C-alpha cells in the first residue's frame with residue numbers, strides 16, 4: 001500500500017504454513033508481517049518496516065522525492081475470497097473495497113487535457129465520514145462546478161470523495177469498507193468526473209486533512225506532473241478542499257485543527273465552502289480573513305438540510321430513506337443491515353463536534369424526525 005505499507009518484498013508461502021487463520025499478523029519491534037487474505041493454495045506475506053513509513057510520510061509532506069508503489073505489487077493482488085454474488089457486487093466489481101490492501105490511485109475520470117488552456121485546472125476534494133453518503137454530498141460537487149464555471153477562472157478537472165479512516169472513531173461511523181462501497185455505488189453511474197479515493201479510508205491511522213490534500217498533490221502534480229493544458233504545456237493543478245460551512249466553522253474552534261495544518265490547507269490549497277443551514281458563514285469565516293483570497297463561498301440556492309446523522313436516525317427508527325440518498329446505497333444498506341442498531345462498537349471516543357451543526361443528534365433521537 002502506498003506510503004503506509006511500503007512493501008519490501010512479496011513472498012508466497014504454502015497454505016499449510018499458517019494453518020487455517022484468515023488474517024495473520026506477526027509483529028516485531030521494527031517489522032510487521034501482514035497476511036491480508038488467503039489466496040488458496042498460498043498465503044501472500046507482506047513485510048514492511050515502520051521506519052520506512054516515517055520516511056515516506058516526510059517525503060510526502062515536503063514533496064521531496066517520489067514514493068512509488070512497485071508495479072509488481074499492484075499486479076499480484078490476491079484474488080478475492082469473499083465475493084458477494086449480488087447486483088451490488090457486480091457494480092462494485094474488482095475495485096470493491098475487498099481489494100483495499102492493493103491501493104492504486106484512481107485517475108480514470110480525471111480530465112487528461114484542459115478544455116480552455118487559459119484557465120487554472122482545479123481538483124475538488126471532499127473529505128468526510130460519508131456514513132452514509134447522501135445526495136447533498138454529491139450536490140456539493142455540482143454546486144461547486146456551477147460556481148467555478150460562472151464565477152472563477154478555474155476549470156474543474158475532477159473530483160474526489162475521500163472517506164475518513166475508521167481511526168476517526170466518530171459516532172455512527174460505519175466500517176470504512178462499507179462507507180467506501182457506498183460512495184462508489186453513489187457515483188458509479190451518476191457521474192463522469194467524480195471518483196472515490198481509498199487512501200485515507202485504508203489507513204489504519206487517522207490522516208489529518210492537510211496530509212490528505214498533500215497526497216492528492218503528490219499523485220496529481222508530482223507523479224502525473226499536472227495536466228496537459230491543450231497548448232502542449234502541462235499545468236500544475238490547484239487542489240482544493242470542498243466542504244460544508246459547518247466544517248469550516250470548526251476551524252475556529254480550539255483544538256480541532258493544528259494551526260500549521262490550517263495554514264497549509266487554506267494558504268497552499270484553498271477551499272470551496274458550501275453554505276449549510278444552522279451555520280453562520282460570516283461567523284465561521286471571521287477568524288480566517290488572512291486566507292480570504294483562497295476561500296470561495298457557495299450559496300445553497302435550494303437549501304437541502306439532509307445529513308448522514310439524520311439518515312442514520314431514520315434507519316434506526318425503521319423509516320425509509322428513499323430519495324434522500326442514492327438508490328443503490330439504499331439497497332446496499334438493506335443488504336448489509338447497516339445503521340439499524342446502535343452501531344458504536346468502534347466509536348466509543350466521541351469527538352466534541354458530534355451534536356452540533358444542526359445535523360440532528362443520534363443520542364436525542366426524538367428530534368426532527370417526527
Ligand SMILES: Nc1ncnc2c1ncn2[C@@H]1O[C@H](COP(=O)(O)OP(=O)(O)OP(=O)(O)O)[C@@H](O)[C@H]1O
Pocket residue numbers: 126127128129130131136137140172242243244245246247274275276277304305306307308309310359
Ligand atoms: N446538508 C449539507 N449542507 C452542506 N454541507 C454538507 C451537508 N451535508 C454534508 N455536508 C458537508 O459534507 C462534508 C462531508 O461531511 P460528513 O461526511 O461529515 O457528512 P455529514 O452529513 O455532516 O455527517 P454526520 O451527520 O455524520 O456528521 C462536510 O464538509 C460537510 O460539511
Ligand SMILES: NC(=O)c1ccc[n+]([C@@H]2O[C@H](COP(=O)(O)O)[C@@H](O)[C@H]2O)c1
Pocket residue numbers: 127128129163164168170207208209210247250256257258261353
Ligand atoms: N485537523 C484536521 O485535519 C481535521 C479536523 C476536523 C475534521 N477534519 C476532517 O473533516 C471531515 C469531516 O469531519 P466531521 O465529519 O467530523 O465534520 C473528515 O474527513 C475529517 O478528517 C479534519
